[in-house]
Amino acid sequence: MNDRHEKYGAAAERIGQMMTLDEKIGQLFTFYNLDPSYSEFAETAIAEWKVGGMFLDMDSLCEPEQVHRLTSRMQEAALSRGSGVPLFISADFVAGAGCKLSRGGAVHFPKNRAIGQAGDEKLAYESGRVTALESLAMGVNFNYSPVVDVNNNPLNPVIGTHSFGEEPALVGRLGAAVIRGYQDHGMIATAKHFPGHGDTHVDSHHDLPVLAFDRDRLDRFELAPFRDAIAAGVDAVMVGHIAVPSLDPSGLPASLSHAMITGLLRGELGFGGLIVTDGLSMKGVTSRFSQAEACVLALKAGADQLLAFARTAEEGREMVERVRRAVRDGELEEARIEQSLARVLALKARYGLTPDRFAVLPFDGGALNRPEHEAISLELARKAALPVNGLETAAGVPGSAGKRKLTLVRDRKLELFAASLAEAGWPAEERLLDGFADLEGALAELDAAAGADDEAYVIALAHNKPMPPEPLAALRNFASARRGKIVWVHFGSPYDAEHAPDLPALLMSDHAPALQRAAAEWLAARGGRENE
Template identity: 55%
Template sequence: MNSDLNMELQQIMGQMSLEDKVAQLFTFSALAARLDDASKRLITELKVGGIFLGTGCLQQPKQVYELTTAMQQASISEGSGIPLFISADFVAGAGCKLQSGAVHFPKNRAIGAADDERLACESGRVTALESLAMGVNFNYSPVVDINNNPLNPVIGTHSFGEDRETVSRLGCAVIKGYQEHGMIATAKHFPGHGDTHVDSHEDLPVLPFSRERLESFELVPFRRAIEQGVDAVMVGHIAVPALDPSNMPASLSYELTTKLLREQLNFQGLIVTDGLTMKGITNQFTLEEACIRALLAGADILLGTAESYEHAASMLQAVTNAVEQGRIPVSRIEESVKRVLMMKQKYRLMPELYRPSGYREDVFQTAAAEQVSEELAAKAATPLNGMDRGKLKAIGKPESWLLIRDAHATRFAEHLRKELLSITERTADHYEKVLELLDSEPSDQGVILAISHNKPIDPSWLKLLNDRLSRSKHAVWVHFGSEYDVRQASVPCLLMYDRSPSLQHQAAHYLCAGNTSQ
């Protein structure tokens, strides 16, 4: 590794104390829309290497730009002297987290249904350009888990699909779009969180499969991403007994992090832990102990959310103490610091390379970028159970269509109103309450049902819904959610997978036979 370092990096490392080196391996969450005292102290006093932008940080592009600019200035002038990795979970474009102002792409499952590598790559390119214009240089995306378990409570529509080849191809396309346009991509959640039925936010999932199964299925998209040149891999809190009989979470497992990912798959980039405050970790370990174990396992970046400055300082001190006491070899810290600095150099995040640019409004939500989102959404639309384009006309217009929807389908309703001038509307604040609205309508009422939910819906509730819909003379169902929810749909159904604005627009466009303006 030393031979890989140029003179400048060697000089920087030579001037760093042990505490400085340890700090470069930490990324802590920021929670405020402005650089508050809590975040500033992490940057200037602890001298951390990275900041993750939580939802509270993400309002408008200019606000995010001002926040990240202040963070970088603090790091360079008062902190480590080295620019920060500033990361976010822009898994469906920057617009999926911001309140407004950036493109919100269809989620990965819809991109999988569209199955267009060019458009997938374009979505990555747009996301990179908008993110960098706000000062976000590191995206914890794409998810390359293969979601082949209908009971999976957390991955679901974040995955490109059930097929390893589809997930691999489209994951690599998005990675290419990010990294060729200047933003670090992260393939996650290694070694694969798709075929699980436990959410690692709540407990420790287990992959109970043989090595042969893992090699031929779960690991395939990660292997392909590594071949594509992905610069970061996020290791999940997932136990794999076939590879580590201790049932240690992969993020804390030497067998999985170093032996499998680093050595067998020959991954040379940054290994990032999933959030260490998830219960898949904290049910077993303190955060201080988890940080030590993750570094011993082979992680380069520890992703944490601290309750306070003192809590963050305690984590750094625990790692420093573990090195001084001989529990963590100095060489283990040096190895990761070198990787961090080399990646920062590659992405021009070193003092002599970093050139902050002024804010540019014209980068965001361009017509061409929005068109990419619309094209993906149009290709994703999946008709089921006799649904056809222009179905509302084909049925023969009832006296008046009634739209019954949940509160998340507002954009869809707006587009329908432009075409169906006599449409009436009833809205439930949650999808489960649409049954009550349906039950209060006569069976000959023409109904358009629109439901949005980002996790699998309880099968017993779906049975009640399908029973009620089957009694309707004129009913269609538009589903902005999981494909598993609608495989037994009792009426014509349009599956859209997700509720991004473009998907809602294209759903209305499909039902109205193309009358809605593109």
């Protein structure tokens, strides 16, 4: 336990002394919750297994009042029928408390890459502050965010726009600001995915990525933002399913590796907070181990919280029983359980998650979607807008719809962008795409229609990961005969612009609502200059 938690150690010790071994083990589990209402599975996990946390997957998240009802039921069950200790209730609110709500109701901030483009540490902090206030209003006290992976690999299939960027110093600086924003306002932050998932070409959801770099490169690059996060006082680190042969020749994923967790993260980097595994159902683990076996291996390695996915109560019970059996049989030392329990309870004490200090509060809808909070998101989005390839001078903006016929080719997800353009005086004929895969066919049809000489085009695409080169090549070919009459507004990976280096483009890096509004504002403010 590090100095930041020492003052809470006595409270943690008192609570721990009243627990049975099975209850202590239960505190080390966080299970996925897949239901928007309080379910039989949640009752079993909380009341029977005495779990320490529940993770709200996307299927749990509809709108704020519903989330508050769910989390309130969970906490009431934990206090009355569970361990008697309030739960960690976690979510992946990586882009604001509204980013995973299927029906909205909270601020959806620009993703990290857009925050990186804005480069504003104060606004990054503010995004964390607002996210904390809105999350807590719904009963979510633990955020599996921010991502501090350095994404310099255009072929990375999973991190993409979740990363602040490709420079370790920038990632570390902005990640630390977001962490302070969360934790200064009462929500636990998590730096992830240790030791760094940015320069990989394999998604750990599907297989085990390998960081095939030496220690010098890891220190300079992957590990640098985690050092910054630890220096900023981050309370949790999520360890990914990533093998690092130069540091652990066994080939184990970091999440199950004693060398990576206890040796590197605890020992060398000096992290004394809570270590959480990434989801143990991911193929980076289950391609070699069952989840039940992985639970034991992760605890042996030094993890404190097991993020476990169970489709049925029987699956979940098997994982919990496997850890209990490992302790009874001497395979896993009880002292190892006690170490993690102390960290869990100390962190809960620090955030008021103790029986004597915690109370389920009534829902306060006034804390959500406040205009001043939306204004912060829009300010971030405006600063994130990045014109490239000649658009910087507005020479590539095709002019207002009043002077040219405008055709907007857009992803269906960009409805707000289209509406904002129309509000700004740029009404356009629209061609809708279900996704980038439809782009080639749509452009071919527009080519065949042979529009008038004064026709202009805005091509608006949205995709969180790098696109394949084929649709981008089609876009480049379409634009080549329409110099000065086309602009590409890209709500996706900035790496895609490398496939069309001569096409004027506005890079937004994400399709969050504020980014759609900001892109329309940017075009409207500059369009028409060539015809003035």
